[in-house]
Amino acid sequence: MTEVVHAKQSRERANAGTARVAAIHTEADGVVSLVLTDPAGGRLPDWAPGAHIDLVLPNGCTRQYSLCGDRWDARSYRVGVLREPASRGGSAYVHETLREGELVGLGGPRNNFPLVPARRYLFVAGGIGITPLLPMIAQADLLEADWSLLYGGRTRKSMAFLDELARYGERVRIAPQDEVGLLDLPRFLGEPREDTKVYACGPGPLLDAIAVTTSGWPRQAVRTERFTARDRAAGVRDTSFELTLARSGRTVVVGPDQTVLEAVASTGVDVLSSCRQGTCGTCETTVLAGRPDHRDSILDDDEQQAGDCMFPCVSRALGDRLVLDL
C-alpha cells in the first residue's frame, strides 16, 4: 500500500462537510451566533425547522446545534451557542477561541424535531431552547397559523434574539425569571385542543414541567427537544483512515479532503450515488467493522448509534479503520 502524503494547504480546501465561520455575533449575555457558509461559496444542504447540525470544532470536539437561520437563504446557516458554565470544551471553545474565517467540520443537517402541520401552535422556549423554535415560528407565521410563544430566561439580558421576535408583537410573551418568576405553563397552554400542537425546547426542568402540565393532552400533540448538546463519541476527526472493501478485498486510505465514495471509486469499485449530500439514500452501504462518523441527513440518532450502515457520499470514520460490505 502506498503512503499517502497530504499537503498543508489541504486544510483550506472544502470537502464534504466543511463550513467556514463567516461571522460571529453576540446575541445576549453568554450567547453568540455563528454564521456558517460553504468555503467554495455554494449552496449548503437543505434543511427544515427543528433540524440540527453537527459541528466538528478545530479542537476535535463535536457538538450539535439547532439551525436557527432562514432556510430561504441557501448559502448560510446560523446557530446559537450558549456558553455553558460547565463546558467540556465545546461552547467554551466557540466563545473564547473560534474566530471568523476558520473552517469547521459539518455533519447533517438531521431533524429529530420536525414541525408538523397544525392550525394552531403553542411554542415554549427556555433560554437557548429558543433556537430551533425561531424558524418554526417564522414558518407558522408564513402559513398564517394561529400561534403564540412563551419565552423564559434568567434575565432579559441573557435572552437571545429578542429583537428578532419583537416584530411578532403580542404573539410573543417574554418572561424573564427575575421579573416575573417561573413560567406560568398552565395558563399559557390552557386546555387540550384538537387543532393545537405544543413545541417546547429548553432545559430539563422546563420540559419536565411541560410534561406534567400536558399530561391530559394527546401524546402526539406535544413535541419537545432538550437543548443540552448531546456529546457524541470522542475522536471525531477529519484525518485519514484506512478503508477496507470486504467483498472485493481492497484497501485504500481515505484522505482528509476525499469522500469515502471517491476513495472507493479510486479502487475501481462502483457505488451508485445520486445527491452526494447525504440526503437521498442511494449510496447506503453496510458497515462490517469500524465505527462510522455519520454526516448524513437520513439516519436518526438511534439509527446512527447502531452503526451498521452509512452513506459514503458524506460520512467518514471515527477510528483508524472502516470495513464496508463492498
Added chain:
Amino acid sequence: MTTLLSAPTIDADPFCDEVLADPIPLQRALREAGPVVHLSTYDILAFARYEQVHAALVDWQGFQSGAGVGLANFRKEPPWRPPSLLLEADPPRHDAPRRVLQKILSPRALRTLREKWLADAEALVDEVLGDRSGTVEIDAVPELTESFPLRVFPDAVGIPAQGRENLLPYGDHLFNSFGPHNHLIEAGEPRAGELLAWTTAQCRREVLAAGGFGADIWAAADRGDILPEQAPLIVRSLLSAGVDTTVHGLSALLHAFATHPGQWARLRADPALARVAFDEAVRWESPVQVFFRTATRDIEIGGRTVPDGHKILMFLGAANRDERRWGAGADRFDLGRDPSGHVGFGMGIHQCVGQHVARLEAEALLTALARRVEHLEPAAPPRRHLNNTLRSWESLPLRARIA
C-alpha cells in the same frame, strides 16, 4: 419581453408528435444553442445543459414547484385536480408529506419487500418464458415491463385488485397534463374525471390493506405527523407517480440491453451490475423527459435573467446526455459508466421519493431475466407511446435466447 428574446431562440415545439417520438435531435440543438434558450412556441425560457438543469432543480427557493411543474401556471389558472402535496408544493407545505413518504419508501424500509419481489420476478419470468428452450419472442412491454410493476407495486401500496387497469391510463393522462393542451390531452380528457375519481377512491383509509405503504401513510396521520386530510393526497402521489414512470424505466432498460448486446453479456457475467444498469438506463432514456418550474423572482442563470413569475422548462433528458457532463460517449448505454448524479429522478428536495422502490423493482426483474436469458435482441421495430412528459414504449418486441 426583451429579456426572453435576448436568449437564442428555437422555434421547434418540444411537444409536437415528431419530437415526442424522437427528442434526441432537438435535445442536441437546444444544448448547442446555449445555456438558456428561448422557445418561441410557448414564449418561455428553457435549459437543456446539465449545469443549468441541475442548478435549477436544486434551487427550490428560486424556481418553485408550487405554481405547477407543467406548462400551466397555477398562479394564473386553476389546476385540473387538487395539487400534489409533494410535486406541486414548496416548503413549508412540502416538508411533512415529503418527510413521511421518504421514511416509508427508504431503502431500509424496503428490505422487507426484497425477497418477495425477487421471487415474484422469478415467477413472472418463468411464466413468460415457460419451460421453453432455444429462442423465445416476446413483447416486453405488456409481458414484462408493465406486468411486473402492476404485479408488485399496487400490492405494496395496499389497493384492492379490482380496477388496477386504471392505473396506467390515469398516470398517462396526468403526465400528459404537464404539457400544452394538445391532442394527447384531448384524447385523455373524456376518461379523466372517471380515472381521477377511481384513483381518489383508492386512497381512503378503509380501502387500503394493513401493512402497505398506504396504511403507513394513514398511520403517520394517526401520529400527528401529517393532517388526516393530507393522507389521501399523499397516497394519491404514490399511485400517480409510482407506476408509469417505473414501467417506462424498465422498458428503457430492456430496450437498452436489446440494442447493446455486449452490455447484456457484461451483466450476465456480473449480476451485481443490475442496479447500475437501471440508473444508466434512466440516464440514457430519461423516462421523465421534462419538468417545469416557475421563477419566484428575477433570477440570473446561464448569463440570462429569468423574470419573476415566468415558467422555465428543464429538459432532464437533454441534461442526461450532455457531453459536457457525460463525455463524448453520452449517447451510449454503458455499464462501465458511473451514472450517479443523473437528473432522471430530478435532484434536490423534489427528487423522486420512490426511486428506491423503482430500483428494487428493476433489480428484481433484471436479476431474474439475466439468470434465464443468454442473449437479447430486437425481434421487430419497437413502437413508441407518445406522452407530453414521459418517454415510453408501447411495444418492444424482443427475441430472447434461453440459457
